[in-house]
Every structure is written in C-alpha cells, then in structure tokens.
Amino acid sequence: MTEAAALPGRPRGGALSGQATARAHCVLAPNPSPMTLDGTNTWIVAEPDSDRAVVIDPGPLDETHLQAVIETAERAGKRIALTLLTHGHHDHAEGAGRFAELTGSAVRALDPALRLGGEGLGAGDVITTGGLELRVVPTPGHTSDSLSFHLPADAAVLTGDTVLGRGTTMVAHPDGRLGDYLDSLRRLRSLTVDDGVTTVLPGHGPVLNDAQGAMEFYLAHRAHRLAQVETAVEAGHRSPAEVVASVYADVDRSLWPAAELSVRAQLDYLGEHGLIED
Template sequence: MTDASELPGRPDEAVREGPVTARSFRLLAPNPSPMTLDGTNTWILAEPGAAEAVVVDPGPADEAHLRRVAEAVEHAGRRVAVTLLTHGHADHSGGAARFAELTGGSPVRALDPRLRLGGEGLAAGDVVRVAGLEVEVVGTPGHTSDSLSFHLPADDALLTGDTVLGRGTTIIAHPDGRLGEYLDTLRGLRELAERTGLTAVLPGHGPTLRDPGGAIDYYLVHRAKRLAEVETAYQAGHRTAPEIVAHVYADVDRALWPAAELSVLAQLDYLREHGLV
C-alpha cells in the first residue's frame, strides 16, 4: 500500500525488468494496481555461470507470467532448483503451485506450512545454498506474521517482499500483521543494513532502493508519525477505523482507504496494548 510519494535512495522512478545486481534478475507480473504499484516483482537469483537458480515470489496465478519466468530461467541455461516465498499474499504466492508444475516439480519453501510443496520449510536463520549461491533467511514479521526477507550477502542486497516497498509504505495487514512486530522488524533491518553494508533493497513492489538505511529510517519516522496521528484522532473522538482513516489518511488515494483501515486497526491494537488509548 502506498501512502507516501517519496523515499530516499530511489533513483529510478519506473520498475525496470532485467538484471539488478550480479545475482538478481527482475521480471514484473502484469498485475498493477493501487495496492501492488507497478505489479509484483518476481526475482530470479543465481550465481554467475551456475546451472541452477532460485525464484523468489513467482507472483499471482497468471499463466503467461509464470511461463515467462520459467522460460527466462531456461533461456539462461539454468533450471529452477527451488522457489522461495516472502509471504502468503496471493499476488506473491498465488502462482507457486502452478510454477512448480511448470518447472518439473521444483520445491516451494515458505514459512507457512500451507504454502510449502515437495520440500522442507523455511525459517529465520536458514541459509539456502544453490550451486554456489547463498541466500540468508531473515525473519521480518509485521506486514504479515509469515513475512520473510532474503539477504544476498555476495551482492549486499536484501529482498524484502512487502516489508519495505520501492515506493511509498506498506500496510500492517491486521489482524495477522502486528505493528509491534513490524517496528521491531524495521529496527532489526536497520541494524542489518549497518552491520552488513547493504547497498540495495530489492522489494516485492516498486523500483530498487539504493539507500537501504535511509529508506528504513524513513519507514520508522513515517510509522511513528502515523501512530501519533491515530492516537490524536482517537483522543479527539474519532473512534472507529473508518473515522480515523478519513481524518488521518486524507492525503491518501481513497481507493486505498480500505487497506488503510487494516493499518489503523493494527495501530489501535498497539495503542491499547501500551495503555495509550
């Protein structure tokens, strides 16, 4: 969900398909919308010259897109060794089962057991190794409870799914998503960016971010600002989520207000948990 127009470290306004880092290649699913921005980014990861690849978020159940991803891997002289899911929302995972069929039954790994196919699970701290490629699994709950990010240490890059977008900010998908967890996730990602020298965020939607630390700082400031606005609106008598959205999110496209209500509900839960409302 987008409720801000600017992020630091975003030099390219449009999403560009093709190589992004030495080990990542982006294809864009044809599902643009106010919620998905330009569409869902599907990522193909591989060590240069290797015969096997990892696919992250094959995208929605769109046959043409799934075939295009499978063909891109094949045309590069590779096969899909495994598919990884950042989380279970259908615009990221809806095509995973069909993609597995198209790629000879390749396994699908996810945190949520319901999304796994033919292989082991996936959890924070795991390292996925495929033909010389190393992908470190980072737990990033908050947007959803099953949200994961994937660190490519060789490229100083982080694939963030919907946790950090390439444009605007994301929703907290209440009741599964929780604001406290999301704030902890952002702080953890800020520490990761400093500790590892991240130079790129490869998001699930929108363009590449070339200032990861700046983008995460922006998210932290934005979330604090919205939380204060929600608290103020509640104290002023705006007690329901629709009332608070109309008051606080007046600068946001009204098409996004139903999604904004989810974030407001998550913020109200957080305020109640901390005795602030």
C-alpha cells in the same frame, strides 16, 4: 498498500524488469493495481557461474507470467531449482503451485500450508542452491508469515511487502501486528548498519539503492502515523473508519479499506502500550 510518500534512493536504471544486481533479475508480473503498484516483482536469483537459480515469489496464477520467468532463466542458461515465498498473499504466492509443476522445483515458505515438496523456512536458515547464499530473515508485521532474504554477495535484501520500492506498506490486521512490524524494520536496519546491506529488492516498485535511508524513512513514517492516530483518538475519532478519514486524508480513497487495516493494528498497539484506553 502504498501511500503518497517519497523514499530515499532512486531506482537503478528506472526499469522494473531486468537485471538489478549481479545475482538478481526481476520479471514484472502483469498485475498492476493501487495495491500492487506496477505489479509483483518476481525475482530470479543465481550465482553468475551457476546453472541453477532460485525464484522468489512467482506471483499470481498467470500462465504467461510464469512462462516468462522460466524463459528468462533459460535464456541465462539456468534452470529453476527452488522456489521461495516471502509470504502468502495471492499476488506473491498464488502461482506457486503451478510454477512448481512447470519447473519441478520445491516451494519453501514459513507457512506450512504454502510448502510444496520442501522444508520450511526460519531464522538462521541459509539457502545454498547452486552455490548461492541467501539468508532467511524473519520480518513479520505486514503478515505473520513475512520473510525477507539477505543476499550478502550483492549487499542486498529482498523484502517482499515489508519494504516497497515506492510508498509504504500496510500492516494487514489482525494477522499483521504493528509491534512485530516495527521490530522487523529495526532488524532490516541492522542489516544496513552491521552487515553492509545497501540495496533493497522489493516485492513491488523499483529497486532502492539507499537501504539504510529506506529503513529510517519507514521507521520515521510509522512513528508519525502512530502519533497522528493517537491525536485523532484524543480528538474524539473512536472508530477505525473515523480515524482513517482524519489521518489518511492525503491517501487516495481507493486505499482507505487497506488503511483501515493499518489503523486497526495501530489502535491495538496503542492500547497494548497503554497510550489510549481500550
């Protein structure tokens, strides 16, 4: 889900498909919508001098897109040796099974139900396929199985739906939890402060070249929305639908169902912390 909000940092070049960093190339899936922005960003990541590549989020089950990802890698002289998933939503993971058939690559994910011929992923894991170094960063909140991938050599982090290239994302209640999401944003912010990450390679929308600004924006935006929800409840708006109509009046109504999921997560968070009565 996105909202009308301007993130710091302009997209590099302005194109969603193409080379984003020395090691990361984006292939945009043809599934644009209010929820997916211009479509899902499928990332091909590889060392420049290696003939093996890792694909992150093959995207929807769209044969043309999956073939385009393979052909893009082949034109660069690389074969796809491993597939990783940031989380299990269909716009990121539905095509993973077919992609595994086409490439012979294993699929690794946090959720065991999404794995195909590969191990799980968790905190502290490092992917080293083809000499590449990708560090697994657990970032639950959007969903419970959300992961990000730190690419130190490019001072970049691939964030899936945790941080988008435009607007903000939803907390997919009840699987997603706001407390987890805030912790994840702080974890990503620490990568920008302590590990020198400057670039966000998101699951949707353009590349952001001010990673720290993006994390600060997301944290401030969440705090602002949370305060708005608390104020709406104090004003007598008790149901999630009532709160959405009050707080998300600036958001396109087509996104209100997704906004309601975030509101439910916010109400749970406020109740857990004793800020509103259950």
